[in-house]
Amino acid sequence: MAFSQDEVLAGLAEIVNDETGIATESVQMDKSFTDDLDIDSISMMTIVVNAEDKFGVKIPDEEVKNLITVGDAVNFIVAAQG
């Protein structure tokens, strides 16, 4: 069963909150991981790995640098569910 965009956003927000303490409501589609949420590369990799586990997708390392905003990550995960 595929996750909807809203479900992926909510799940990703929980992962971000768990890793960084950032409030889930701050994790919005248009927010940049680095510029808005101040998430460093080590936290980003942890978030990616946890997201792979939660949503059952693969996010290749070379793809991670393209995930600038939360929306980029949500859209990638939704599409990757195949």
Add this chain to the structure above:
Amino acid sequence: MAGKIVVTGLGATTPLGGDVESTWNALLAGESGISTLEQEWVARYEIPVTFAGQAKVKAADVLTPQECKRLDPSSQFALIAGREAWKDANITDVAPERVAVEFSTGIGGVWTLLDAFDTLKEKGPRRVLPMTVPMLMPNGPAVAIGMDIAARGGVRTAVSACASSTEALANAIDRLRTGEVDVVVAGGSEAAIHPLPISAFASMHALSKRNDDPASASRPYDVSRDGFVMGEGAGALVIETEEHALARGAKIYAELVSGAVTSDAHHITAPDPEGTGAARAVVRALEHGGVAATEITHINAHATSTPVGDIAEYTALKRVFGDHLDSIAVSATKSSTGHLLGGAGAIEAIFTVLAVQKRIAPPTINVDNQDPLIPVDVVREPRDLGAAPVTAMSNSFGFGGHNAVVIIRSYEG
């Protein structure tokens, strides 16, 4: 830098309490911090030793979830103790370049390392978290403190098993003597109450197996002692030059007179039975501080409660002090705290600082029948050390043949 070096801040989290005050009060009350381990892994792995000195206050109750997530338990304890010491010292205006950290661990981030290996085996390399290396590295506890207080004068980690944090104090003195820094946060931390280290120490017959009576298992100098008891936690001391402390109107606990480090090159784990290396450390510390052996009136001994270790330390002390040893009040505080390994020297230095400041030697519990081979004057109840200034010594020895000694004296302006 020829002036005095003084202690101006203390911090600790130990099996007796979550801070210095509660730890010291429990120590004076003769409490034991040792208890049965309730963790499920004790039964799962049939761990032969089922008790330890667990931190009285859990780190998760003090730090934020994110701090806990990014720090190994050894660094969590370090951060708690370091923050308490820094706050206690009340240093509000110092150049970060003039602040250093000398903070030890004996074993390092063993929880992180072994949890990560479990993850690798169960879920593969992709799931090994990117924070694994910075969390398991042995300089992690020192860095946790250094980043928290913005210490930019050098952050270092002496690793010498159970002598580690006394060596850190000796190194801190050296840093201040160079004149490169004015303040050092020194100490050590350990969080190794994990099935692997317990099994490993047990298999070398280093641990007490008194599973039916944990509170009396750590019994230095008693004839029925059968090994040490693992403890966890951290101790941190803020030390600075007297000049710097006076200029900022700091409260001064005590003078850190001198320290010394030697090595046995005898055996990887067994102490030199003649106590030669340990005695040399004591003599060097006395020489460095310009202290006569007869000035020492209180010793916080290493005294881990192992059959051979307690005797080897006595032999070393007798070698240096001779008949004067009878006039020295000896406290073996591991009887209450257990053995914090890389954190032991730090909390025992804190006890020694408080002893010379308050003129009270802390008690040694569980000495029901003192070993006739160790005829020292064991402090069994809190003892008044008299109104005059007290000069005391704290000893630590570690696997690898490490010997470290510091001398601490009542501060007189």
